[in-house]
Amino acid sequence: MSVEAGDKTCDILISNGLVFDGTGAPGVRIDVAIQNDRIVGLGALKDWVAREKINAQGMAVAPGFIDAHTHDDLALIEHPEMRYKVCQGVSTVVVGNCGLSPAPIGPRQEDVAPFTIFRGGKTPSLDSPRYPNFASYLNDIKLAQPWVHAVTLVGHLTCRAAVMDRFDRAANNEEICAMQALVDEAMTAGADGFSTGLAYPPGLAAPIEEVIALAEVAGRHKGIYCTHMRDEGLGLLGSIDETLTVGKLAKIPVVISHHKCSGRASWGLSKQSLLKIDSAARDQLYPVHLDVYPYTASSTGLMADWIDDADRIIITGSEPHPELAGLDLADIADDWECTLIEAIERLHPARAIYFKMDEADLERILAHPLCMIGSDGLPGDSHPHPRLWGTFPRILGRYVRERKIIDLATAVHKMTGLTAKVFGLSGRGVLAVGNCADVVIFDPDTVIDKATYEKPKSLPVGIKKVIIGGQIRIDG
Ligand SMILES: [Zn+2]
Numbered sequence: 464m465s466v467e468a469g470d471k472t473c474d475i476l477i478s479n480g481l482v483f484d485g486t487g488a489p490g491v492r493i494d495v496a497i498q499n500d501r502i503v504g505l506g507a508l509k510d511w512v513a514r515e516k517i518n519a520q521g522m523a524v525a526p527g528f529i530d531a532h533t534h535d536d537l538a539l540i541e542h543p544e545m546r547y548k549v550c551q552g553v554s555t556v557v558v559g560n561c562g563l564s565p566a567p568i569g570p571r572q573e574d575v576a577p578f579t580i581f582r583g584g585k586t587p588s589l590d591s592p593r594y595p596n597f598a599s600y601l602n603d604i605k606l607a608q609p610w611v612h613a614v615t616l617v618g619h620l621t622c623r624a625a626v627m628d629r630f631d632r633a634a635n636n637e638e639i640c641a642m643q644a645l646v647d648e649a650m651t652a653g654a655d656g657f658s659t660g661l662a663y664p665p666g667l668a669a670p671i672e673e674v675i676a677l678a679e680v681a682g683r684h685k686g687i688y689c690t691h692m693r694d695e696g697l698g699l700l701g702s703i704d705e706t707l708t709v710g711k712l713a714k715i716p717v718v719i720s721h722h723k724c725s726g727r728a729s730w731g732l733s734k735q736s737l738l739k740i741d742s743a744a745r746d747q748l749y750p751v752h753l754d755v756y757p758y759t760a761s762s763t764g765l766m767a768d769w770i771d772d773a774d775r776i777i778i779t780g781s782e783p784h785p786e787l788a789g790l791d792l793a794d795i796a797d798d799w800e801c802t803l804i805e806a807i808e809r810l811h812p813a814r815a816i817y818f819k820m821d822e823a824d825l826e827r828i829l830a831h832p833l834c835m836i837g838s839d840g841l842p843g844d845s846h847p848h849p850r851l852w853g854t855f856p857r858i859l860g861r862y863v864r865e866r867k868i869i870d871l872a873t874a875v876h877k878m879t880g881l882t883a884k885v886f887g888l889s890g891r892g893v894l895a896v897g898n899c900a901d902v903v904i905f906d907p908d909t910v911i912d913k914a915t916y917e918k919p920k921s922l923p924v925g926i927k928k929v930i931i932g933g934q935i936r937i938d939g
Pocket residue numbers: 560561660691720721
């Protein structure tokens with residue numbers, strides 16, 4: 464049923480709330496009308512007739528949040544209700560990050576540690592879905608009808624695994640051509656961009672020329688390039704330069720994923736990294752953005768090379784020892800009376816949380832005008848990093864209300880309008896007549912994350928209603 468101009472009826476009318484439209488503009492007290500899956504009215508709509516009226520007195524009303532960086536690739540299909548995201552107000556997720564996408568899958572994929580990221584360290588079973596091409600993956604998402612909308616990237620490591628016999632070298636010309644064809648297939652099928660994970664062993668040996676050759680293909684399809692950079696520690700500034708060069712030479716917009724300064728020796732480098740990003744944003748023809756999660760600990764595979772500069776390491780999952788998820792690596796090694804390295808070998812394949820960052824860098828990065836919010840949550844872990852369940856309410860509660868690092872309109876923009884613009888999502892991220900009816904209603908005075916390193920799967924508080932495509936998914 465469509466709504467004629469001047470027809471003052473709707474399915475849902477949200478009244479009396481302070482509406483943040485996602486553009487970064489301050490909140491205004493207006494009403495929002497929803498019909499089917501669209502926003503059909505904004506303004507003083509007191510005389511409208513609605514099937515359902517929501518009184519949002521004292522509440523903030525915003526576009527559904529867009530998670531700029533996720534690993535929800537298979538969760539979209541296996542758990543289409545996406546509870547840990549929808550409970551935070553998230554209505555769109557970007558998947559395929561860090562060079563890892565579930566398609567196009569190659570024969571060696573199971574051997575490569577980072578690919579278990581989607582399954583919490585578990586090797587895929589033989590009956591796991593295998594996507595020989597990107598079109599088949601996109602089709603499965605469509606069939607699963609996930610509650611959230613998905614933006615998809617095709618991963619460099621996935622392409623490498625599909626065409627190369629070993630990863631400790633650059634791809635040769637023939638392999639580059641084969642990978643270009645895979646990126647082209649993905650983009651033609653509907654992928655939104657290309658990602659790299661150059662810090663991971665299967666990507667480390669890839670030279671910039673290889674990355675440019677593949678990013679160019681995504682650029683020709685008007686895609687975006689998102690990168691987990693080669694070095695987020697002492698070599699951070701060199702990695703920023705490399706990333707900006709890829710954008711320039713491949714003629715593609717760039718997103719620096721989960722920007723951070725990892726390891727004490729690199730703390731403070733964000734001052735310079737952000738200046739580099741600023742000058743590139745001024746000079747470059749192709750846009751540059753970044754995303755961040757609001758925590759000073761990272762989480763990924765458990766690797767001996769990465770433990771040295773961590774203050775603390777928590778195991779989030781281990782295939783041989785699932786019962787140890789949630790424990791500190793140091794305690795496990797104590798208990799086993801062995802070294803940390805020996806413990807890592809016995810836990811392998813495993814995943815972990817690494818405490819390596821400084822709050823000052825995090826707050827500086829978060830406040831940067833080009834920075835979006837991305838959780839980087841890992842849904843497969845049995846004891847996940849709390850960012851999976853807490854990122855968005857934590858920004859609103861801790862960094863807006865308590866720490867006052869950014870104001871509410873800016874925070875909403877970083878979770879909605881900015882992200883929609885960066886990823887070219889038309890009709891989302893901004894509350895406007897004709898746009899998708901993705902709306903979050905939250906209490907700005909109480910909203911906060913409850914997920915902790917000890918109890919990571921805890922629901923946030925203060926997210927009152929989440930409407931996605933006109934459907935009320937959270938009704939608190
Ligand atoms: Zn990453």
